[in-house]
Structure formats: structure tokens, C-alpha cells
Amino acid sequence: MKPHLVRCLLSLTMSGVLGLPAIAQEKARTGSPSEVAEYLKIARAQTEQVRLQDVETGADIERVENPVYRYSEPVRGIVQGTMWVWGRKGRPAAVLELMRYDGNNDWFAFHATSDNLIKLTAKTGQTWTPKSSELKFQPLPEAPPPADSPAGRLRQMKEFSRKFSAHEFWKGRHELRVATTPVHRYEDRDRKLIDGALFVIAHETALEATLFLEAVHPDDAAKPIWQFAVGRSGTAEIVVLYDDKKVHHLPAVEVIPPPQTESYWRMQVHVARETSK
Template sequence: MHHLLIACPLAVVLFLTVGCRTTWAQEASGQQPANGSSDQETVKAWNAFYQSDAENAYRFVLQPGDIELRLDPTPILRWTNPLEQGDIHGAVYVWRKGGRPLVVGQLFSYLNNRGGRVYCHAVHSLARDGERLTGSRDGKVFWTPDSPGVQMHDLPMAPAPAASRNLRLTQMKSFSRRFSAYTEEASRGKRNLRLLTTPLDRFPENALEEPDGALFSLVVGNDPEVILVLETKNSAAEGEIWQYGLIQSTRSTSVALLDDKEVWRYDANEKTASDRSSVYLSVHGIATLPLEAPRSPAD
């Protein structure tokens, strides 16, 4: 998902956790959470710092309506990427309007070669046509995506959404297996991604008439590189139908296929991930942290 800009052969990365929660994606991959340290008190201190930063420093507002999005209280995934230098780890958070995810964001860090830690964030918009997002950190605007974050398409050869929530989940798991993806880099060439058929996120049940849906991840290790969005939609012509969309979660060129036919591509040569107007923003070095966890994000 994230490629270190500094070679750090002795790097130690902080793994964001909340309590002893094991995410769906971890269960699907069979991977256990990594502490990144044998000192449990140190781990707890870093966990508290990251959780506090997600809760207190970040704010996302949706227009029209000036609606502040709600952060899920725990991360939807804790990930590792054993193929990257620095033993990098991270956590994925979701900010919602009602039950629908509008922002998928990450906080992660790694040890630099100067006795400190490089703090990073990455965010992706799931806003649709007619919606606009603004992201701020510590009261300062850092992200103003200038276009819809995901394009949804009717899923071909898909039965109508089932009547029950459990059966709709079964349908989505089946649909997800029709998708595959890979990344391309000059240094590595083509790298096929692995689908986790257990959802990264399931839209919560809501009394409002909102779509049902889920996010699925295509991964290296259990680090999402491409995210698949599946959700229901009421169509005037066809009634309730299934739709899909795809978003990137890496700076690398990424390609997704449906039934072995290319349906989506993110070309890293044409996009700048550090551009604040991009729907996908990834910035390394938003802060340099000391070796010991600060008591609060402001320390």
C-alpha cells in the first residue's frame, strides 16, 4: 500500500491497535497482530497516540449540507506488508455519513535513519457526483478533492439483491471472486494481488433507506492495494440492483479485472498522490515523531 521513500534496514514500524480487537480481514488472512515491540507499555502508548490523533486531529466535512462525517471508533483493518522495507505496519479507518463510508483513511509510521519516526497519512474519497469533501488536520485544511472519489457501475450478470442482510453478504462474497487485480512498478514489474473474500468493511444496518454494501480488499500480505466497493442501488428502470466501484490504496500503477477483463486502471505516471486536490492523497512525513510516544498529538 505504501512504499517507503527512505531505505531503513533497521526500521521499526508502529502497529496501530485498539484493545485486543481482531479485524475481519485479519481473520480471513490468518495473520496475527504484530506489536512491533516487546515492551507492551510502549505499544499501548503508541496505540493511544494514534487513536487519539484519528479521533481528535482529523475532521472531514461533506457538502452540500455542511455534514461532519463520523469516525468509526476502531480501525477496520490492521495491516502488515512483509515485502516492503522497514517492516511497515498500519491501520485503516473509516469516516461515514450514516452507514455509508465516505472517507477511507490510514495512519502509519516507520523509523527513520536519524533517531526519530516518520509519521504518515493516506486518505481516499468515496464521494459521488454532486458531493464535495474537505479534510482538515488540527484545524488546517489539507485535502480538497476536486472530483468524485469513486465511479459506480452496474454489475453485469448479477441477480437482484437478496431480501435478507445475511444473504446479501453471501452474494457480495460471491461477486468479489469475479474480480482480480495487480500492480505495476518499474523496479518490481507486475505483482498479482490476493483477494480477501471476508469484507474489509460491511456497511452497518441503518434505519434510514441507505444502500447495503461492503468494501473488499486486494492485498499484498494483508496490506490493501486496491479496494472494491459493492453496494445496492434502487434503479427506476430495473428496481434494486448491484453496483461496483474500485479505488486505489497505493501509489503504484494498479489494474483491476472483472471476469478477466480490465475494467479499471490507476496510472501512477499520470497522477500525483501528494496533490491535495486528488481523490487519493498519500503523504509521508506529515510529522517527525520522537522515539517515545508523545502523550498527545499536540506534544
């Protein structure tokens, strides 16, 4: 669910041009090519107005250059949407869904995905300081050991994703689609994270949640294992199943925007536009 209420304001300018991986463009185009390009300029400019840092070290966390996913969902009033991740090594520290609604109402929707504490600061002074990540990893039930090669592990992750299903409750029950191709891939051998991938859970094409699948080698395990976690991108109640068994539940977000210390946070964006003389 994506609310339309105006809360926090952030004035932004337009700059930059970006490209998209082919995977992220599936079913995403609306409007003319020039309209799509114009929105992507605005979207990149918006992401450049926020700074993400590691709280302990104070180091900046770099954003992955391009959006990993793009969509539109006219039924829900979303004209254009993009998904961005921060953190170029290992699991992303945070995920942003940037949405433009009918009437040029734009929203930031963040969820924290890092084990480390992070802080976001907007150029207008708004801050987001989540107390923890919302990702709660658990072993993937009855999963075989991770394959030795990246290609083999990718095949496994795609097979796992097909076993996931999800639905949400927002003015009734709605079935969600779990993508079977990841939008982002990562690893961090220093932390015994052998391989990881980020999958989209969507209503039609609109992002509602994120599925993380990872091959890791826990300190207390003799061999690597598969684990998974689910992150929130929308505010609806979401139920996730694996092999038709419930494995995760996200309760509905009751307060919009959520407190700035929560792992999920939203703010509205106002985009500066030139006016004709």
C-alpha cells in the first residue's frame, strides 16, 4: 500500500542521466521515451540529495549507481517507480523505493537492511536513524548446500524463489508476485557471505517487499547454508510463504510517516520544476 498523504517536504533539483539493466525494464515503460528519460533524471537527482553513513565509523555508504528496478502501476496511481540500493560491497545497507504518483506527488520509502547502524541525512535536514535492520534471517527450509559456482548458486536461488508466495491485506486480500530473477547480486567473503541476491515481491509490478536469499557459512556450522529474509517496502500487512507454509509476517504500518528510528521510513518529496514565462 502506498499512501497519498503529504507529510515531510524535500525540495530537489534535476540533474544527471542514468541507464537501466534490461532486467529492471520489464513491463516498466509508460509514456513516451522522453517522459521516461525525464523522470529518470529527476529520480537520480532526488537520490543525490540524501547522504547515508555508517554510524560507528562515520564513513559514507555509496549508492549503487543505477536503479536496480523500475516499474509503473497505474491502478494504484503510481506513474513511475524506481528502486535503489546503498552499499557496493556485500548486503545493501538500505533500500529506497522512489515513487511518483498522479499529480506529481513523490515519495521516498526506505528500509534498513544492514547489520550495522546507519544514519541518513537529507540536504534539508531531515534524518533517519533506524535502531536496527528489519531483516530477520532464518535458514531456508530443507535447502540443499550452496553450489560451488556462481552460476550454480544463481540457478538454485531462482528455484528457491519459485517456491515463495505472498499476499497482502489492504482493503481486502491481494496476491503478490515473487520475481524469479534477482535485481541485485552481492557477496562479502570477509563476512562469510558467499553469495546473495535481492528479489522483488510486487503487486502487479509495484514493489511491496524485498526477498533476500544468501549463501553463508555460519561460525557454528560445518558447511555453508542458505538463509533468507524479507524487507518491507509498502505499508500493508504482508504474509510470506515457502512451500505453502507461512515463514514470515509483516504487520501493517499504522502511522505514516513512521517514526524516524524505525527500520522502515517514508517522506514526501517536492521536486523543483521550471515554470514557463
